Amino acid sequence: MQPELWNYRADVYGQDRTIDIAGYHVEATDGKIGSIDEATYEVGESYLVVDTGPxxxxxxxxxxxxxxxxxxxxxxxxxxxxxxxxxKSAPEFDESNFRDPAYRDRVGEYYGRFPFGGPGTI
Structure with missing residues (x-):
């Protein structure tokens, strides 16, 4: 697993992790994609679960x-x-296994192909 992929960047979410972002709306570079159902803040294992709605x-x-x-x-x-x-092209979300390291490795392989900062960094 790529630990840097599973960490918030320091310029986004520093060492003071007092903000709970569950329930926040999520914006991709080209528009809204849904809202956060769950967010974790563990070093090297942080992720968001986003409900995409319709x-x-x-x-x-x-x-x-x-x-x-x-x-x-x-x-x-x-x-x-x-x-x-x-x-949308990412590996399908697996409700029963999304905390499993093998599943997270597969998701990490997909997102690890993209440069950090992405195509439309704000």
């Missing part, structure tokens, strides 16, 4: 913490450095 037929997606480019507590929004299509 956008991908009510499915959820797992996003490594490193995809987050900005957190806006006033607007309750989290900005992601991926396009809607990149997120």
């Amino acid at each position: 956008w991908i037929f009510g499915k959820k997606v797992l996003l490594p913490a490193s995809t987050v480019t900005q957190i806006d507590p006033q607007e309750k929004k989290v900005y992601i450095a991926r396009t809607k299509q990149e997120i």
Whole structure:
């Protein structure tokens, strides 16, 4: 597993992790994709579970913490450095195994192909 992929970047979410971003809306580089159902903050294992609502037929997606480019507590929004299509093409979310290291490795392999900061870093 690539630990840097599963960490929030220091310029986005520093050492003071007092903001709970569960419930925040998520914006890809090309528009809204849903809202955060769950967010974790463990070093080397942080991720977001995003409920996409009607956008991908009510499915959820797992996003490594490193995809987050900005957190806006006033607007309750989290900005992601991926396009809607990149997120839609990711490995399908597995509700029963998403905490399993093998599943996270597969998701990490997919997101690890993209440069940090992504195509439309805010």
